[in-house]
Amino acid sequence: MDHLRSLGHERIAVIAGDPGFSNARERVAGARAALGEGGLPEQYVMAREHTAAWGAEALRRLMELRPEPTAVFASSSDLALGALREADALGLDVPGRLSFVAFGNADWFEVCRPPVTAFAHPLHEIGMITAQVLLSRLNGDSPAEPSRIRVEGRVILRESTAPPLV
Incomplete structure (x- = not known):
């Protein structure tokens, strides 16, 4: 969201998955928080x-x-795939008419035309933390209650974003 706003986008949309899942709710909540009151x-x-x-x-x-x-954030690679196919079917110029960012960093994002700007989450780190928590719980070293651990992601700038035309 910060990247899109830095380019001058004010009308940023979010395509998310099932709001019954916490990851979908949290990604929308994160977009709302980043854009501020009334920004989404x-x-x-x-x-x-x-x-x-x-x-x-x-x-x-x-x-x-x-x-x-003028910009869209897709909260998963599946959603991004469908949205980008539809953008192509509608003849939308990405990033000319519509800037596009996706969550995750699917390998195919690099070979799209244009390559897709992505918010990448550190999969290796997430896997390591998950294994450590699981082993700790199996050994009885930590409580079995659910816990929340946040990791930092990063934006990978590619060619699917540009300043808005309007």
Whole structure:
């Protein structure tokens, strides 16, 4: 969100998965927090399921809005795949008419045209922490209650973002 705002985007939309899952809720909440009060209007949030089909439908709905968003954040690679396919089908110039950022760093993001800017989470670190917590619990060294551990991600700048045209 910071990257998109630094480029001048004010109408940023989010395509998210099932709000029944904590990761989908937290990614939308993170976008809201980053954009501040009123920075993410309800009509710019499309949340339903974690599928490419929903990503496509959500992008189509977003581009029917007036004013339409100038940037989109897809909260998973499946959603990104569907949204990017739909952008192509609609003849949208990415990043000319619509800047695009995805969560995760799927290998295919690098070979898209244009390559997709991504918020990458540290999968190796997450795996190591998960294994440590599991082993600790199996050994009885820590309580079995759920815990929350946050790790820092990073933005990988590629060519799918640019300043808005309007």
